[in-house]
Amino acid sequence: MKNKRNRLQIITELLRSTVVGSQEELLNLLAERKLNVTQATLSRDLKLLKVAKTPLTNGTYKYVLPPITKTISPQGTFNHLTSHGAVLSIEFSGNLAVMKTKPGYASAIAWDIDNKGSVEILGTIAGDDTILIIPREGVTREQILTLMDITFSEGK
Amino acid sequence: MKNKRNRLQIITELLRSTVVGSQEELLNLLAERKLNVTQATLSRDLKLLKVAKTPLTNGTYKYVLPPITKTISPQGTFNHLTSHGAVLSIEFSGNLAVMKTKPGYASAIAWDIDNKGSVEILGTIAGDDTILIIPREGVTREQILTLMDITFSEGK
DNA sequence: AAATGATATGTAAAATTATTCAATTTATTT
């Protein structure tokens, strides 16, 4: 039907916020939201979204969205750093963004981010290869990504 | 048998160098190397190694090792550090965990945490005696504690 | 609008993967 786009969106949100261990579980979660599809469709959806099924330490499994990697922008604001592949990935949790970099690069890149002087970003905290980015309230993930000039691939 | 350790090593090497799309494929690759096991054992091995099955863009699947490969350490050095009392406490605020360590230990322990390659943890940022742990959305506090192999007396 | 081609989806079956149970080996304790 025409709900596919919407359904895929809901699925990614669900997988981001919930531990889902099987397609049947996901099916039930969707059913609660009035989205009725068969498990076969979910198999196709997950394949499309490149969702991986991975074992957890507690002995169960979890479907995980692909990491938002693939940074590189031809000439972005952090141009020379990102174009050298120093930024490895950026992911979100709640209103926070966590950027992974090559070892040693974090504080340099964090400096760049800070010095963009974007109102959207309250501040950053850098370790060795990880930067915690604290966005202002109400700033969306997309805004952050745009700001970072990051073209990402999160499924399709 | 006693080949398990060795077999796990071979499996990680195979998965690193080859695109393996099913356990049966892996079974054949191992057989070529005189390692004869059943699919059931491989299922267990892959679970142990936290190998995820993920869809590729070409429509097929691939078994992928967890990020930052440490793979062969069943318990790892992390346990070692905590068992020596370097970790003093862990507390939560919102979806964040703050771990206190003995002075100077933070970055070492953060490194261990990162290199567990757990999908549950987005990243860590370490100071001198404090580590900020950013869990993936939807990950519970209990999961984090379990992951850390820590049994703290809850509150009280 | 009719025709054509591409998408989307359910059903059923095939394929794959996970687990139960029993047996065996290996390690630990007495």
Next chain:
DNA sequence: AAATAAATTGAATAATTTTACATATCATTT
């Protein structure tokens, strides 16, 4: 060393996931 516990594995089965096929829906062209 004997006894006991823990770990490893295979066979068979259960559970889960993928896919072939048929239909239906949607989009585009004529």
